[in-house]
Amino acid sequence: AQKITQTQPGMFVQEKEAVTLDCTYDTSDQSYGLFWYKQPSSGEMIFLIYQGSYDEQNATEGRYSLNFQKARKSANLVISASQLGDSAMYFCAMRVTSGTYKYIFGTGTRLKVLA
C-alpha cells in the first residue's frame, strides 16, 4: 500500500533552535518524489522542499533540509534556526507513478515555535 505516515501530531520548539519533523513512506515504486509543504494558519499551502528517489544528496532549501534515508523509507524535514513565523502545519507528501501519477499526503504535524 502507498502511504505517508507522520507520527507527530504536534511539536514545540524554542526559537532559534533546530527541529526535525518525521515522515515515513511506503511504496513499491522505484521512482517517486517526496515533498514537504507548510500550511500557516491563514490556510495557504507553501511548497518547501523536494527529494527525488534517485537523488543521492539530501535536498536543502535555505533553512530547510530533507534527511532522506531510502533504506529506512524516511524523509524527515529539518528546520534550522526556527523562527516564530515557522509556526504552522507541515505536510509530507509523496508522488508515485505506478500506472499514473498520484500524490499522497500525510496527516500533518503542527509546529509551534516558542519565543
Place this chain on the structure above:
Amino acid sequence: DSGVTQTPKHLITATGQRVTLRCSPRSGDLSVYWYQQSLDQGLQFLIQYYNGEERAKGNILERFSAQQFPDLHSELNLSSLELGDSALYFCASSVGGLNADSYEQYFGPGTRLTVT
C-alpha cells in the same frame, strides 16, 4: 501571493446542488492540480491536467469532474453535493512538462465550500 487565483473564496450551498470552482494558474504554468482538504480525510489529490489533457487521477468521486480550457484555466464541477463534500478545495499549478513532471507546485488560496 503564489500567482494562482481561485474563485469564489467561499461558497455555501445546499445538498443535492451543483457548483463550479474556478482556477487560473500562474502565467506560463501548463499543469493544474485539484486537491480537497477536509477534517475527515485530510489532504486528498483529486486530479491533474496538463495543457488541456487529463494527466493523473486521484481520489476523485464520480460526482466530480474537471476540465482545463485552452486558456489553461481550470474548473472543478461538483454535483449532487453531500454534507461530506464540505471542504477547502485547492488548485495548484506547475510548469509540469509532459515527460518530466515538475515538482514545485504553487497553490492558490483555496475555495471554502460549505454544504448545508
